[in-house]
Amino acid sequence: xxxxxxxxxxxxxxxxxxxxxxxxxxxxxxxxxxxxxxxxxxxxxxxxxxxxxxxxxxxxxxxxxxxxxxxxxxxxxxxxxxxxxxxxxxxxxxxxxxxxxxxxxxxxxxxxxxxxxxxxxxxxxxxxxxxxxxxxxxxxxxxxxxxxxxxxxxxxxxxxxxxxxxxxxxxxxxxxxxxxxxxxxxxxxxxxxxxxxxxxxxxxxxxxxxxxxxxxxxxxxxxxxxxxxxxxxxxxxxxxxxxxxxxxxxxxxxxxxxxxxxxxxxxxxxxxxxxxxxxxxxxxxxxxxxxxxxxxxxxxxxxxxxxxxxxxxxxxxxxxxxxxxxx
Amino acid sequence: xxxxxxxxxxxxxxxxxxxxxxxxxxxxxxxxxxxxxxxxxxxxxxxxxxxxxxxxxxxxxxxxxxxxxxxxxxxxxxxxxxxxxxxxxxxxxxxxxxxxxxxxxxxxxxxxxxxxxxxxxxxxxxxxxxxxxxxxxxxxxxxxxxxxxxxxxxxxxxxxxxxxxxxxxxxxxxxxxxxxxxxxxxxxxxxxxxxxxxxxxxxxxxxxxxxxxxxxxxxxxxxxxxxxxxxxxxxxxxxxxxxxxxxxxxxxxxxxxxxxxxxxxxxxxxxxxxxxxxxxxxxxxxxxxxxxxxxxxxxxxxxxxxxxxxxxxxxxxxxxxxxxxxxxxxx
Numbered sequence: 001x002x003x004x005x006x007x008x009x010x011x012x013x014x015x016x017x018x019x020x021x022x023x024x025x026x027x028x029x030x031x032x033x034x035x036x037x038x039x040x041x042x043x044x045x046x047x048x049x050x051x052x053x054x055x056x057x058x059x060x061x062x063x064x065x066x067x068x069x070x071x072x073x074x075x076x077x078x079x080x081x082x083x084x085x086x087x088x089x090x091x092x093x094x095x096x097x098x099x100x101x102x103x104x105x106x107x108x109x110x111x112x113x114x115x116x117x118x119x120x121x122x123x124x125x126x127x128x129x130x131x132x133x134x135x136x137x138x139x140x141x142x143x144x145x146x147x148x149x150x151x152x153x154x155x156x157x158x159x160x161x162x163x164x165x166x167x168x169x170x171x172x173x174x175x176x177x178x179x180x181x182x183x184x185x186x187x188x189x190x191x192x193x194x195x196x197x198x199x200x201x202x203x204x205x206x207x208x209x210x211x212x213x214x215x216x217x218x219x220x221x222x223x224x225x226x227x228x229x230x231x232x233x234x235x236x237x238x239x240x241x242x243x244x245x246x247x248x249x250x251x252x253x254x255x256x257x258x259x260x261x262x263x264x265x266x267x268x269x270x271x272x273x274x275x276x277x278x279x280x281x282x283x284x285x286x287x288x289x290x291x292x293x294x295x296x297x298x299x300x301x302x303x304x305x306x307x308x309x310x311x312x313x314x315x316x317x318x319x320x321x322x323x324x325x326x327x
Numbered sequence: 328x329x330x331x332x333x334x335x336x337x338x339x340x341x342x343x344x345x346x347x348x349x350x351x352x353x354x355x356x357x358x359x360x361x362x363x364x365x366x367x368x369x370x371x372x373x374x375x376x377x378x379x380x381x382x383x384x385x386x387x388x389x390x391x392x393x394x395x396x397x398x399x400x401x402x403x404x405x406x407x408x409x410x411x412x413x414x415x416x417x418x419x420x421x422x423x424x425x426x427x428x429x430x431x432x433x434x435x436x437x438x439x440x441x442x443x444x445x446x447x448x449x450x451x452x453x454x455x456x457x458x459x460x461x462x463x464x465x466x467x468x469x470x471x472x473x474x475x476x477x478x479x480x481x482x483x484x485x486x487x488x489x490x491x492x493x494x495x496x497x498x499x500x501x502x503x504x505x506x507x508x509x510x511x512x513x514x515x516x517x518x519x520x521x522x523x524x525x526x527x528x529x530x531x532x533x534x535x536x537x538x539x540x541x542x543x544x545x546x547x548x549x550x551x552x553x554x555x556x557x558x559x560x561x562x563x564x565x566x567x568x569x570x571x572x573x574x575x576x577x578x579x580x581x582x583x584x585x586x587x588x589x590x591x592x593x594x595x596x597x598x599x600x601x602x603x604x605x606x607x608x609x610x611x612x613x614x615x616x617x618x619x620x621x622x623x624x625x626x627x628x629x630x631x632x633x634x635x636x637x638x639x640x641x642x643x644x645x646x647x648x649x650x651x652x653x654x655x656x657x658x
Contacts, residue, residue, distance in 0.1 A: 026471065052471060053471075055467075055502075057498065058494070058497055058498055058501065060494035060497065060498055062460055062490060062491050062494050063460040063463060063491065063494035063495050063497075063498045064460075065460070066457070066459070066460020066461050066463065066464060066491065066494075066495070067460050067461075067463045067464035067467055067495075067498060068464060069460070069461050069464055070449070070460065070461035070462060070463060070464020070465040070466075070467065070468070070478075071464040071465070071467045071468045071471075072464070073444070073449060073461075073464075073465070074399065074449070074464070074465045074468040074469075075468055075472070076467070076468050076471065078464075093454055093457055094457065094460065097454050097457065098452075098454070098457055098461065102450070103655050103656070103657070103658065104435060104655050104656050105432060105435055105436045105440050105442075106432050106435075106436065106440070106442040106444065106450065107430070107431070107432035107433035107434075107435050107436065107442075107655060108433070108654065108655035109432070109442060109443075109444040109445075110444055111658040112658075113658075142656055143656055143657070145657075166658035167657045167658050
């Protein structure tokens with residue numbers, strides 16, 4: 001653990017480290033090369049690895065994902081960037097119908113070792129087509145892995161794990177966390193594994209489960225609750241598929257109260273699925289009805305106060321936890 | 328730099344090629360295979376739907392006759408012929424369509440997804456145009472690893488109107504990737520004639536907007552198809568980039584098993600049957616050598632036997648165990 005670095009900068013560090021040890025790793029996307037990325041997340045890679053391995057593409061999301069898939073099944077280990085996660089809608093067929101199913105439908109003839117990176121989430125005033133937390137769109141598509149790192153260390157580790165994985169992994173990089181600081185994990189050879197949650201803080205009264213931006217709000221809420229004598233655990237799943245139920249269940253054995261906070265509308269979401277699994281599979285652990293705090297069921301608004309109102313707030317979390325503990 | 332669209336190459340008029348027997352045999356394998364699949368369907372031994380390609384055999388056979396095993400190929404859901412021509416085992420193709428354990432994809436793909444990566448058949452795709460960027464990716468691997476292999480993508484006339492076509496041909500052209508896009512223009516996109524959906528009559532003309540050669544060829548003349556493929560392969564292997572070939576042909580059967588083809592104008596099918604690719608090659612063989620008639624009969628008999636035996640082997644295979652459905656979701 002040495003230099004401090006931010007969430008935005010660690011992305012290029014992780015990709016470069018992967019490219020140095022594996023010549024099959026290539027980066028492909030719009031302006032990822034000479035321009036260093038629309039979010040400056042790939043700065044320096046073009047200079048170090050050149051135009052053969054860091055490929056600037058036309059504005060062609062279907063071709064970006066499809067070409068990465070074609071390269072993956074013929075021996076490369078591509079990392080594709082889809083800039084804003086909302087643009088996954090443009091190439092939904094390639095991700096959901098092609099990438100996710102290619103191994104299965106061919107009877108296991110190929111592996112699909114590819115990573116798709118996308119800038120995710122609300123809070124930066126980009127409007128409804130550049131702000132969606134898009135990870136839930138893919139929950140219903142077996143064959144993909146989905147990671148949602150919230151810290152510099154998790155982003156580095158999960159990106160390395162994603163690139164090393166022989167399966168397609170969607171990596172959602174939250175653009176409202178770009179300034180978060182952390183440490184470069186120099187020299188590590190073991191990376192944050194896909195499918196393992198982080199216990200951000202332990203607690204005995206309520207288990208708050210939250211990812212990315214909501215993880216930080218959950219931690220803030222937990223600090224407020226602590227002053228009121230409520231001990232809140234905070235768990236960051238870090239991976240949505242496969243989901244680490246065991247860590248959540250283990251915490252519920254202590255707290256008996258589940259509070260899920262997510263930056264997305266409730267329908268068809270990971271939070272709703274988690275609540276469903278806990279209620280149907282572990283009802284006996286619960287002393288209070290689980291609570292799911294979601295974003296509002298409307299497109300992400302643009303104006304600052306409207307967008308902030310759309311997002312679950314620290315106060316929402318504090319109030320819900322109080323009610324649960326008084327139940 | 329854009330080259331003009333070439334005129335049709337009437338190769339068969341110059342006589343039958345020396346390997347006519349081989350080309351005929353390959354086309355008959357596909358013809359008889361498709362006829363058997365049709366039979367299996369009528370016996371309710373095939374699930375879902377199937378899309379047959381009788382009448383279009385010269386295109387995959389002409390193209391694949393000059394490909395190496397290491398060259399890759401993707402194709403459409405009307406792809407039985409392309410996969411057979413690339414070298415997939417026929418019994419395993421039958422097996423996949425029948426949903427048997429010994430099928431190419433262990434019974435998890437079906438008629439629209441015949442895939443045999445071991446012979447370079449990277450996939451038949453059921454989403455129109457979705458395989459085109461995948462072909463571009465295979466060509467990218469070839470370029471980065473300098474393998475010299477070429478990526479062939481067969482597509483229908485209808486696919487020239489879907490977004491992936493534009494994205495893929497453009498990307499392949501701007502990166503000068505070794506791809507050959509082969510339009511199998513069988514005159515109908517599902518039930519709609521090309522003219523009802525496409526404002527130009529020569530689909531190869533679309534090459535102009537990508538700055539690559541567009542070649543129009545008689546897709547029912549296996550020798551002509553081979554000739555234009557050789558040119559495209561040379562261009563691809565020398566790093567000059569992709570070629571767009573439009574091979575003109577006719578789908579002698581309906582779009583899928585539920586389609587009797589009632590929308591065809593009176594007499595259209597009959598006219599095209601006279602231009603049947605197998606008939607044309609056989610006529611050329613007989614014109615070159617009147618003794619060829621008996622040889623053709625022998626080839627037909629041998630291929631028929633091969634197809635029946637492959638079918639029967641596949642029919643003898645068990646269905647995959649139900650538990651196997653959980654395999655290969657992930658590596």
